[in-house]
Amino acid sequence: MSEQRVLADAYGRVATDLRVSLTDRCNLRCSYCMPAEGLDWLPHPEVLTDDEVVRLITVGVRSLGVRDVRFTGGEPLIRRGLVDIVRRTRELDPGLELSVTTNGLGLERMAGALAEAGLDRVNLSLDTLDPKQFATITRRDRLDDVLRGAKAAHEAGLTPVKVNAVLLRGVNDAEACGLLAWAVAHEYQLRFIEQMPLDAQHDWHREQMVTAEEIFERLSREFSLSPASEPRGSAPAELFLVNGGPAVVGVIASVTRPFCGDCDRVRITADGQVRNCLFAREESDLRAALRGGASDDEIAQRWVAAMATKLPGHGINDPTFLQPDRPMSAIGG
Template sequence: MELGDNYGRVATDLRVSLTDRCNLRCSYCMPEEGLDWLEKQTLLTDDEIVRLIRVGVEQLGIREVRFTGGEPLLRRGLVDIVSRTTALVPRPEVSLTTNALGLSKLARPLAEAGLDRVNVSLDTVRPESFEEITRRDRFHDVVEGLAAAKAAGLGPVKVNAVLLRGLNDDQAPELLTWCLEHGYDLRFIEQMPLDAQHGWDRAAMVTAEEILASLQTRFDLSPAVEPRGSAPAELFLVDGGPATVGVIASVTRPFCGDCDRVRLTADGQVRNCLFAREESDLRTALRAGADDQELAQRWVLAMRGKLPGHGIDDPTFLQPDRPMSAIGG
């Protein structure tokens, strides 16, 4: 079996949210006071998470697993979950998307557990801007986490940045300069309508064209020669290479036609699209005693309903009820 949809796409990349909790309060993600977190009994246990990943890998052709949150480093069983995932046969590529708070202590244990690489969210290299965006004074902790990841061999270490109008939209060149100096791969991501406050405004979004124009005031950019395929980032050589910078233009240059991703939420729901408004429940069947074959079949069925695109440009587009913190990137 495979996780195919009705438009010829096959999901091989699984994003697993380990928690909806986060220790930052980024203005484009959640309100300062936080959110009502998922109740503990609704969350998948470590064993349940690993079992569903195993079903995906052994029966459904999943080749890549990325752990997300909220903030996945807050999951106490993270290192063991990673270790058990990398022990699966065939072994999937295993990565982690994190804000890097606490990564300075966990980078080495995660590398020893088999983690292949990390993506770190960092929108600015100015401490004062970091505090304004995240509402936390933790910039130096992120810097230490990034350095620890690089030292532990979790590379290439990628940095994901979102530019926000009036906050850091003038900082693209210095972000790239800093990442080049430290040996990190930078990817800019257009702000998407996944904030808990439902305050996203396309007119206020910093677009890919604006990001590239800003970068070109200091750097010479040329398209990378290799085809992007299902990778979300459009890559550009910086000053002739070999360094690159990426732009993930989910809104203005959607890549839905090549999407190979499927998502599993921390409470056991399959989401066949980041912007899906419907989910398919695996947790109930899992806890009711379903065998691996039944779980796989339910998962296959969940993918059949995947729409051809996310529809952000459609006037009837409705933002998902769940915010990004409860979906996982």
């Protein structure tokens, strides 16, 4: 058995939450993420195989203290081996928390199989309930598919279904209250996320971002919001009871109220690179080690070394901040 280590950085933070990107490809073209024509996808040989993905997760769980695994993309539901990867990950430890972040396309068809394989819950990205607005933002007319997917996930027991929404100034920012009313009615947990500088076009501008303060002000016009009693801990969302509860809403203020000091996350890209921060400009290659015959212990050592270089914060509010070369779709949330 390999030596037990932790994924610690120089500031005392320990990563136990692993985000695994299964593909950089996506079947939507959200305007704040990528251009209408899409991107140059990773060549297939560069993408980790199912066995390689499971092997890295195994090292993380058995040797490095990982307790939460979230599968991301791109869009992870288009990865053919997703259900089997979930099943094999669940077999590592029944106590793991397993989730998927998805745009919901295909979720109606796959929710039952994912639940049976051992998935605990889903995070669903949805920014609007208006079909025309959805088509404008995503450049695809697929809102009904997403809504059916959310319903199927809820019925399959992949709960709580968490819905992630980004408000865009002058586009869907007037829908905040409508989104929350819908989420409460369907027993989903809504999370509003400040737009971050992770678009492929590098077109993010601070003044266009709808801030957490603005989101809270808008919601307070129609709802009574009070801080949830439980501490946030390392979770990115500040939670508020809606009209006294039990429903809650979250606000993730990555830009205006960064929570880097409590971060417990680490990411593996679809091509096997360790990213110790969502905004990191450097990566550490584990794919080469995998394909070069390295042992699990050697891979663990490389991973530990990669985490040791993590910076104290993402630096968005620093005048010298530079957006990472990879867009969000190629990093994995």
